[in-house]
Amino acid sequence: MPEIHHSTEASTLETAVNSPHSTSHSMALLHMLHLSSPALPIGAYAYSQGLEYAIDSGWLKDEQDIASWLTGLLEYGLGQLDMPIILRCMHAWAEKDYATINHWNQFLRACRETSELLLEDEQLGMALSRLLRELKIPDDALNAIEQKPCFATVFALAGVHWKITSHDLLHSFAYSWLENQVAAATKIMPLGQTAAQKLLLQLLPTIAPIITQAQQVPDEALGVSLPGQVMASSLHEYQYSRLFRS
Numbered sequence: 135m136p137e138i139h140h141s142t143e144a145s146t147l148e149t150a151v152n153s154p155h156s157t158s159h160s161m162a163l164l165h166m167l168h169l170s171s172p173a174l175p176i177g178a179y180a181y182s183q184g185l186e187y188a189i190d191s192g193w194l195k196d197e198q199d200i201a202s203w204l205t206g207l208l209e210y211g212l213g214q215l216d217m218p219i220i221l222r223c224m225h226a227w228a229e230k231d232y233a234t235i236n237h238w239n240q241f242l243r244a245c246r247e248t249s250e251l252l253l254e255d256e257q258l259g260m261a262l263s264r265l266l267r268e269l270k271i272p273d274d275a276l277n278a279i280e281q282k283p284c285f286a287t288v289f290a291l292a293g294v295h296w297k298i299t300s301h302d303l304l305h306s307f308a309y310s311w312l313e314n315q316v317a318a319a320t321k322i323m324p325l326g327q328t329a330a331q332k333l334l335l336q337l338l339p340t341i342a343p344i345i346t347q348a349q350q351v352p353d354e355a356l357g358v359s360l361p362g363q364v365m366a367s368s369l370h371e372y373q374y375s376r377l378f379r380s
Contacts, residue, residue, distance in 0.1 A: 166302045182322065212348075213344040259285045304348065
């Protein structure tokens, strides 16, 4: 019987799969998936970020209108504000630079241009903080936040604690936001489940280049305003019939 030889590629793969580094990376990946799960008990499903008014008022009439709206929010909202600040907060959390953490947390709060958007950020941030305390993330870090924490501030802390790379954490943040917005559109329009999945798949390729952009935003370019979302959010606060919280 001929002798069987394992290929170099197979041996390399086996070594990589069984190495401590691979195990560590796998755990970080699982924590990343945990943070982006819709089952994470933070209440994000209760908010539409102005999308409900934009659809109800007729601004957005079909899936392509929604795709354009969400792409704009992702690129000029998350990509110009939340994600660059997550990067800054990750560095500050790693260095235990709490003064910088508080600076960016206050900056994020100041950039929420309606009471609805600020309330959402506060509620998600506090819910994630409570969860992280229960999951034994050190209290000294959470206690260092002087005002009500923004969601991105606490999300960055979770990423540092679980050793998730900034690249992976930004993907988790963007995907969970996008999935929640598509789920909101599914309830409001109503949008069928299959159409919602097609919309989600259409928008997924936009995430990577926006993350690349977010990594290059200088401090002076942070916080671009989105007048359309601000108008939709402020009008949603007084909308007579609503599915989503205001």
